[in-house]
Amino acid sequence: MRLSDKHLKTLREAPKEAEIVSHQLMVRANMIKKMASGIYSYLPMGWRTVRKIEQIVREEMDRIGGEEFHMPHVNPAELWKESGRWYAYGPELWRIKDRNGREFCLAPTCEEAFTDFVKNEVSSYRELPLQLYHIQFKYRDEARPRFGLMRGREFIMKDAYSFDADQEMLDYSYGLYYHAYENVFDRCGLDYRIIEADNGPIGGSNSHEFSALSDVGESEIAYCTECGMAATTERAECRDDVPVKEEPEELREVYTPGTKTIADVCNFLNIDEKRSIKALMFVTYDRDLNPDEYVCVFIRGDRELNMIKLVNALGIPEHNIEFANEDEMGPATGIVGGFTGPVGLQNCKVVVDSELVGTVNMCAGANKENHHLMGVCYGRDYTGDIVTDVKVLQAGDPCPHCGAPIKHTRGIEVGQIFKLGKKYSHSMNATYKDEDGEDHEYEMGCYGIGVTRTMSAVIEQHHDKDGIIWPVSVAPYHVWITVIDASNETQMALAAKLEAELEKQNVEVVVDDRDERPGVKFKDADLIGCPIRITVGKKAGDGMVEYKLRREQEMSVISADEAIKAAKELVEVERFGTDHIRMPEFRYHNGRKIK
Ligand code: ATP
Numbered sequence: 001m002r003l004s005d006k007h008l009k010t011l012r013e014a015p016k017e018a019e020i021v022s023h024q025l026m027v028r029a030n031m032i033k034k035m036a037s038g039i040y041s042y043l044p045m046g047w048r049t050v051r052k053i054e055q056i057v058r059e060e061m062d063r064i065g066g067e068e069f070h071m072p073h074v075n076p077a078e079l080w081k082e083s084g085r086w087y088a089y090g091p092e093l094w095r096i097k098d099r100n101g102r103e104f105c106l107a108p109t110c111e112e113a114f115t116d117f118v119k120n121e122v123s124s125y126r127e128l129p130l131q132l133y134h135i136q137f138k139y140r141d142e143a144r145p146r147f148g149l150m151r152g153r154e155f156i157m158k159d160a161y162s163f164d165a166d167q168e169m170l171d172y173s174y175g176l177y178y179h180a181y182e183n184v185f186d187r188c189g190l191d192y193r194i195i196e197a198d199n200g201p202i203g204g205s206n207s208h209e210f211s212a213l214s215d216v217g218e219s220e221i222a223y224c225t226e227c228g229m230a231a232t233t234e235r236a237e238c239r240d241d242v243p244v245k246e247e248p249e250e251l252r253e254v255y256t257p258g259t260k261t262i263a264d265v266c267n268f269l270n271i272d273e274k275r276s277i278k279a280l281m282f283v284t285y286d287r288d289l290n291p292d293e294y295v296c297v298f299i300r301g302d303r304e305l306n307m308i309k310l311v312n313a314l315g316i317p318e319h320n321i322e323f324a325n326e327d328e329m330g331p332a333t334g335i336v337g338g339f340t341g342p343v344g345l346q347n348c349k350v351v352v353d354s355e356l357v358g359t360v361n362m363c364a365g366a367n368k369e370n371h372h373l374m375g376v377c378y379g380r381d382y383t384g385d386i387v388t389d390v391k392v393l394q395a396g397d398p399c400p401h402c403g404a405p406i407k408h409t410r411g412i413e414v415g416q417i418f419k420l421g422k423k424y425s426h427s428m429n430a431t432y433k434d435e436d437g438e439d440h441e442y443e444m445g446c447y448g449i450g451v452t453r454t455m456s457a458v459i460e461q462h463h464d465k466d467g468i469i470w471p472v473s474v475a476p477y478h479v480w481i482t483v484i485d486a487s488n489e490t491q492m493a494l495a496a497k498l499e500a501e502l503e504k505q506n507v508e509v510v511v512d513d514r515d516e517r518p519g520v521k522f523k524d525a526d527l528i529g530c531p532i533r534i535t536v537g538k539k540a541g542d543g544m545v546e547y548k549l550r551r552e553q554e555m556s557v558i559s560a561d562e563a564i565k566a567a568k569e570l571v572e573v574e575r576f577g578t579d580h581i582r583m584p585e586f587r588y589h590n591g592r593k594i595k
């Protein structure tokens with residue numbers, strides 16, 4: 001590919017709104033261009049990498065028996081009403097109407113489409129398990145689209161669905177994807193962790209997230225260096241502290257003027273925050289978004305509330321709850337803003353964190369302006385309508401499995417796999433017939449990879465101050481040949497030879513033959529970051545070139561033939577990404593397990 005007749009318009013400066021490196025570099029390298037918030041055009045250099053990542057994903061899906069589909073982006077509302085997600089998904093679901101007023105959505109994932117297909121097209125256990133996938137644009141009207149491709153409103157996802165006869169088969173399918181995902185992210189050159197995750201609105205019972213480690217990642221990961229436990233902080237279980245053993249004291253009211261926060265009141269009364277109870281007030285909404293009920297949550301004063309655990313405990317979607325207006329809530333329930341406690345509430349659902357069970361002599365709001373209660377005992381003075389773990393596992397807390405101190409890090413969720421069980425097959429009535437002709441609902445799994453988000457994650461992990469440093473496996477091109485003086489026939493002839501020889505070996509080549517200063521060309525080569533750089537300059541007459549890897553500092557002067565050989569060998573070894581491919585020990589054929 002000759003640059004002189006192609007469109008490439010790199011930028012010195014990134015736009016101000018680009019807050020993270022991957023976003024800045026993709027815009028500067030002319031790989032993407034914003035059209036609207038969270039919606040991007042992919043330009044030739046960027047699109048090549050997207051397609052390379054897609055191809056890696058495709059190969060690994062095909063390797064585990066995946067069948068590639070392409071389902072519609074536009075889905076009829078009826079399908080989504082059948083599964084119930086039309087109501088549960090909330091404002092992220094991009095809803096549209098046709099000219100006749102019929103409702104549709106732009107698919108954010110495709111459980112409904114695939115379940116409906118299998119329901120109508122598949123009937124026998126002999127066809128199971130099925131691994132169906134597609135790679136396509138997805139639509140989510142995200143509340144905060146940002147960070148370029150990291151959180152878009154239009155983005156590319158590979159989503160796969162397994163249809164299994166029973167739990168054992170689902171375990172098998174789940175395992176296939178687990179390993180296929182390791183292969184995919186290894187091949188993309190990512191440093192990632194596999195962590196236990198929350199199922200979120202997709203539902204089901206078991207899930208893992210594949211998270212590329214990065215400070216700009218939006219998922220917070222709690223992990224243990226002792227036993228290897230790793231979970232999103234949304235999901236991570238907590239080990240409750242053992243309550244202090246004391247004789248229960250009498251409940252008594254104390255005057256605590258102006259002490260509206262836990263820190264204020266504990267300072268004022270000179271007690272440890274661990275001996276106080278924190279209150280958080282919410283209002284929930286029904287599926288038509290009418291106010292449903294008030295919720296008061298109580299946790300130990302030094303703890304943070306985990307919203308995901310809370311909505312899971314309440315059994316509602318995340319978008320159907322918000323902080324209550326305490327002044328409005330007061331008259332009905334008895335709470336008093338800043339002085340709310342669990343004793344004597346009415347007309348609200350009380351959620352108590354499990355750690356408070358068995359605690360005695362705690363301090364809590366008295367539901368009276370400027371007053372707190374001391375000597376508050378669980379069981380005697382209050383209980384909860386729901387008593388469960390609703391707190392965040394914080395750094396330094398004991399690991400829920402082994403007790404060692406927990407550490408926190410951040411990651412970019414590049415993929416997630418879920419065991420859905422019968423959630424969709426049940427609501428959409430999708431069944432198969434077993435050997436005896438009896439009907440059973442499918443066990444299902446769903447498995448997503450954010451293709452465009454993976455591209456961002458690769459750049460976050462592979463760059464320096466000058467630009468991107470692509471791994472060979474996902475680079476837009478393998479070799480970048482800079483011709484110092486494109487008007488010089490000797491230099492152009494050698495560049496053409498290199499180009500032709502390398503392309504013959506399936507090595508992808510850019511020849512920068514633009515009429516630009518060498519400095520400009522070198523800067524662009526570094527910015528776009530193809531892995532191998534060959535410079536053709538003054539020594540072209542002797543058949544000599546400069547050869548350098550983008551990821552290394554050293555440059556060597558070698559013959560053009562040596563450069564071709566070196567480039568070819570490197571690309572051959574690294575284009576696949578890794579030779580560490582994992583395969584299952586057995587497989588299914590016609591519904592039966594075989595070795
Ligand atoms: P997040 O928690 O980041 O919102 P999610 O859990 O909603 O993601 P899934 O439904 O599991 O996402 O989607 C599968 C994959 O699609 C994710 O692992 C992620 O890589 C990618 N993805 C999800 N939302 C976006 C988005 N808005 N922009 C780009 N990629 C996304």
Ligand code: MG
Nearest residue numbers: 200413415416
């Ligand atoms: Mg997810």
